[in-house]
Amino acid sequence: MKTLEGSQLQILCLPLDQELLLQDRP
Incomplete structure (x- = not known):
């Protein structure tokens, strides 16, 4: 689950x- 959350972030x-x-950038 943590890996999925990390990928989404x-x-x-x-x-x-x-x-x-x-x-x-201007």
């Missing part, structure tokens, strides 16, 4: 990181 974090990178 990673999947959710990936798009969030991408959005943050785009926002950081």
